Amino acid sequence: MHVAFSIILLVIVQVYSQSPAWNIFVNEDDVKFYLYNRENHLEPILITKNNLNALESNKSVKLVIHGFFENARRDWYKNMTREYLKKDDFNIIQVDWSKPASSGYSISAGNTKYVGIIIGKLISELSKNQKLPLKNVHIIGHSLGAHVAGYAGKEVIRQMKSPIGRITALDAAAPLFEGTVDILVGLEKGDAEIVDAIHTDGGFFGRKNAIGTVDFFPNGGTAPQPGCSIRSLKFPPRNYVEVASEVFCSHTRSYHYFISSINNENFVATKCESWKYFTQNKCGESHTALMGDDYFYQEDTTGKFFLKTNSEFSYAYD
Numbered sequence: 001m002h003v004a005f006s007i008i009l010l011v012i013v014q015v016y017s018q019s020p021a022w023n024i025f026v027n028e029d030d031v032k033f034y035l036y037n038r039e040n041h042l043e044p045i046l047i048t049k050n051n052l053n054a055l056e057s058n059k060s061v062k063l064v065i066h067g068f069f070e071n072a073r074r075d076w077y078k079n080m081t082r083e084y085l086k087k088d089d090f091n092i093i094q095v096d097w098s099k100p101a102s103s104g105y106s107i108s109a110g111n112t113k114y115v116g117i118i119i120g121k122l123i124s125e126l127s128k129n130q131k132l133p134l135k136n137v138h139i140i141g142h143s144l145g146a147h148v149a150g151y152a153g154k155e156v157i158r159q160m161k162s163p164i165g166r167i168t169a170l171d172a173a174a175p176l177f178e179g180t181v182d183i184l185v186g187l188e189k190g191d192a193e194i195v196d197a198i199h200t201d202g203g204f205f206g207r208k209n210a211i212g213t214v215d216f217f218p219n220g221g222t223a224p225q226p227g228c229s230i231r232s233l234k235f236p237p238r239n240y241v242e243v244a245s246e247v248f249c250s251h252t253r254s255y256h257y258f259i260s261s262i263n264n265e266n267f268v269a270t271k272c273e274s275w276k277y278f279t280q281n282k283c284g285e286s287h288t289a290l291m292g293d294d295y296f297y298q299e300d301t302t303g304k305f306f307l308k309t310n311s312e313f314s315y316a317y318d
């Protein structure tokens with residue numbers, strides 16, 4: 001069988017195997033922090049304990065965390081960084097935790113806690129030594145990265161007695177965190193002042209249930225998202241790249257929508273009880289909220305929100 005296809009099968013088997021999550025010790029060196037800003041947008045600065053002052057604490061921090069089997073060289077990291085630096089001169093911190101994210105799924109899922117603690121320590125140091133206001137820290141995590149973000153938030157609260165400003169959960173991982181084998185805690189609502197979650201593959205790779213201050217369910221929050229086909233594994237697969245993009249299409253839509261939202265206020269969502277009521281126009285008072293980077297917290301922008309999207313970039317529905 002082709003290698004790429006075997007890896008995909010392995011990932012699926014791994015994700016759905018019910019082996020316990022071992023608490024493997026994660027070294028601080030296994031978590032790398034690459035800093036970008038408008039001045040250093042081509043070559044990042046590797047942040048360590050010894051150069052914390054490379055970060056300009058008068059600028060907000062966007063800290064991005066990838067998921068299972070990923071690393072900092074992914075296209076979506078580049079695209080998100082590019083869109084943010086177009087918007088403003090942020091401190092963009094790309095986290096690379098590829099080593100602890102590349103063990104079996106259950107080990108990687110167990111590692112999220114230890115990786116999160118290392119990130120939480122760094123943020124606490126930046127707050128103590130560089131006077132970085134915690135409210136200006138926004139973590140964006142995809143899949144297992146959303147749970148890493150949760151543990152980072154918990155560690156900051158433990159050390160600083162005060163939360164970071166915001167965590168955005170891009171299709172937070174479900175296996176071992178939700179369902180009959182939910183043996184890991186992961187991201188919780190209280191881990192930041194605001195937790196906004198975007199659900200795109202609920203009930204499969206992503207969490208189905210609301211977990212945030214606000215939860216967005218584009219197209220109902222489940223697969224297939226528009227432009228993604230129904231997940232089907234046919235033997236023999238014709239084209240391996242196609243199979244991979246099919247399997248992960250809805251799960252990765254969460255970061256595509258988010259990247260698109262950074263410089264466009266185009267995802268207007270409506271507060272509603274359920275997707276069914278939303279599609280039947282039965283949402284009662286029409287409270288709306290923007291999904292994505294420009295989400296604005298108010299009393300009536302909390303709870304569950306629904307919207308439709310398009311199948312192609314910019315994905316905005318009109």
Ligand SMILES: *[C@@H]1O[C@H](CO)[C@@H](O)[C@H](O)[C@H]1NC(C)=O
Nearest residue numbers: 053054055056057058059089
């Ligand atoms: C932010 O801080 C840097 C030094 O860390 C300084 O050069 C810059 O002028 C400051 N910018 C603002 C807007 O205060």
Ligand SMILES: *[C@@H]1O[C@H](CO)[C@@H](O)[C@H](O)[C@H]1NC(C)=O
Nearest residue numbers: 075076077079080255256259
């Ligand atoms: C990144 O941006 C390029 C150029 O706009 C686009 O072709 C590509 O699909 C994007 N990929 C991701 C993963 O965002």
